[in-house]
Structures are given as C-alpha cells and as structure tokens.
Amino acid sequence: MATYAIGDIQGCLEPLQRLLLKIHFRSDRDKLWLAGDMVSRGPDSLGTLRFLYQHRSQITAVLGNHDLHLLALAKGIRPLTERDCDLAPVLRAKDADQLLDWLQSLPLIVHKCGFTMVHAGIPPIWSLHKALKLAREVHLALIEPNRAKAFLRAMYGNEPRCWHDQLMGLERLRTIANYFTRMRFCTAAGTLDLVTKQGPLAAHREYKPWYSHSNRKTKDEKIIFGHWAALEGQANTRNIYALDTGCVWGAYLTAMRLEDETFFCADCSE
Numbered sequence: 001m002a003t004y005a006i007g008d009i010q011g012c013l014e015p016l017q018r019l020l021l022k023i024h025f026r027s028d029r030d031k032l033w034l035a036g037d038m039v040s041r042g043p044d045s046l047g048t049l050r051f052l053y054q055h056r057s058q059i060t061a062v063l064g065n066h067d068l069h070l071l072a073l074a075k076g077i078r079p080l081t082e083r084d085c086d087l088a089p090v091l092r093a094k095d096a097d098q099l100l101d102w103l104q105s106l107p108l109i110v111h112k113c114g115f116t117m118v119h120a121g122i123p124p125i126w127s128l129h130k131a132l133k134l135a136r137e138v139h140l141a142l143i144e145p146n147r148a149k150a151f152l153r154a155m156y157g158n159e160p161r162c163w164h165d166q167l168m169g170l171e172r173l174r175t176i177a178n179y180f181t182r183m184r185f186c187t188a189a190g191t192l193d194l195v196t197k198q199g200p201l202a203a204h205r206e207y208k209p210w211y212s213h214s215n216r217k218t219k220d221e222k223i224i225f226g227h228w229a230a231l232e233g234q235a236n237t238r239n240i241y242a243l244d245t246g247c248v249w250g251a252y253l254t255a256m257r258l259e260d261e262t263f264f265c266a267d268c269s270e
Contacts, residue, residue, distance in 0.1 A: 003258040005033035007243030008226040011042025012268060013051060015253045019266035023255055027058055035226035036064025036119030041248045046089040049099045063106050064119040065181040072152040074100050104142055108135040108180040113258055120183040120227040124216035125190040134176045141173055162191040184228050188213045199230040211240045
C-alpha cells in the first residue's frame with residue numbers, strides 16, 4: 001500500500017488520470033491525499049468531483065478557497081458569474097447534492113502518518129495543536145446546517161488581517177479560513193498580505209512566505225500544501241512540501257509518495 005499526496009487539481013481530470021496511471025495507483029489498496037482546490041478554472045470540475053466521490057474511501061482531502069467558493073455558489077450566497085462558468089455543470093448536475101455534501105464534510109487540515117496537510121499553510125504564530133483546534137471551529141460551522149450558510153456568506157473579505165485570540169463569531173471564522181485557504185505572505189506576527197500572489201521574490205518589508213519565518217512554531221512538522229502555483233513546487237524549506245505546480249495553467253500536476261517522499265509529475269499541457 002502507498003499513499004500519494006497530490007496538489008491542486010482544479011477540475012483537470014485528464015491530467016489527474018494520467019498521473020494516477022504513472023504512479024500505478026491501485027484503488028483497492030493505495031490512498032490519495034488531496035491538498036484542496038479540487039475544482040474551478042479547469043475543464044471538468046464535475047467529472048473531477050464525480051471521480052473523487054467514487055473513490056472517496058481511498059481519499060483524504062482538505063478544502064481550498066475554490067472549494068469553499070463552490071459551496072457558497074451552491075447555497076445561492078454568490079451569483080454565478082462569467083468567471084464561475086466552469087462550475088455551472090456542477091450546480092446543474094442531478095447528483096450535485098451528493099457531491100457537494102461530501103465536499104462540505106471535508107476538513108481544513110489533516111494530521112496523520114507523520115504529515116500535516118492544509119491548502120495554503122499554517123501561520124508562524126500557531127502551533128500544530130492550535131491549528132488543529134482552530135480548524136475544527138470552521139469545520140463544525142460548515143457541517144452544522146444552521147451555521148454553514150452564515151459562515152459561507154461571511155467568509156469573503158481580507159479583514160481582520162491578523163489573528164488574536166479575542167476574535168469572535170464570524171470574524172473569527174473568516175480569519176481562520178483565510179489563513180488555511182488563502183495565505184501566502186505574512187509577517188512573523190501573522191499579519192496577512194492577501195493581495196500579493198507572485199513567488200517568494202515578491203516578499204516586501206516584513207512580509208515573507210509563511211513557511212520562511214525563523215520563529216515559526218511548526219518548524220518540526222512535515223507540512224504538505226498547495227494553493228501557491230507561483231512557487232512551482234519549490235519551497236526550499238525543510239519539512240515543507242509545495243505541491244501546487246500549476247496544472248490548470250498548463251504546467252504540471254504533482255504527487256508525492258509519503259512513504260519515501262518521491263515526487264511524480266504529469267504534464268498538463270497535453
């Protein structure tokens with residue numbers, strides 16, 4: 001049995017299937033870890049969700065910002081725009097409720113087998129214990145029907161830009177979700193820059209990639225993440241595994257075998 005962690009699929013079903021063939025994935029024994037953003041922007045979000053749902057017993061996944069946006073669209077919180085046209089088939093599908101219920105049940109962070117997986121990252125100010133505890137607050141809000149819609153409506157926005165323990169209510173949940181699903185650059189104190197999306201060379205003033213702060217409390221944890229295609233899979237930091245290699249932009253879809261940390265890639269330009 002082998003376990004493979006895979007970066008942002010974003011509706012690119014054919015590259016995913018090519019990658020699974022390349023790693024000789026055996027659905028009766030192997031496991032897949034997915035680092036979020038399974039849908040959006042790619043050519044087949046519906047087919048991707050159906051494929052993942054079919055293999056859900058073999059899958060461990062976390063939610064990304066695009067996955068959360070799909071859930072908000074499904075709840076009627078945001079109107080479907082031209083930018084979301086690739087998600088329309090999901091919303092119209094006869095099995096949409098089944099697929100979206102599964103998506104909504106997923107956590108923001110997973111910790112097992114000696115690895116931690118999250119979509120965007122963990123801010124330097126949080127220990128793993130605290131990150132797991134705070135992620136659960138958002139997860140509970142998502143799986144409780146009377147709270148999910150309120151959270152999804154309130155999750156849009158960049159404020160507050162910095163965590164403090166006194167945050168309450170929907171502001172608290174939005175801030176937690178922003179760290180886990182949208183973060184790239186932040187300060188050592190955890191203040192977010194949610195505007196800059198380029199690679200590490202775009203660091204400015206006291207803002208650095210979240211994983212590069214010397215006082216980061218999770219330095220001894222092995223962290224798998226996606227979200228940041230501009231890294232091109234190169235975080236160059238011990239225990240940090242960047243798996244978004246820009247498949248939806250025509251680059252590669254990347255998998256890492258957890259047992260020996262071997263990487264595999266499928267070309268997405270074909």
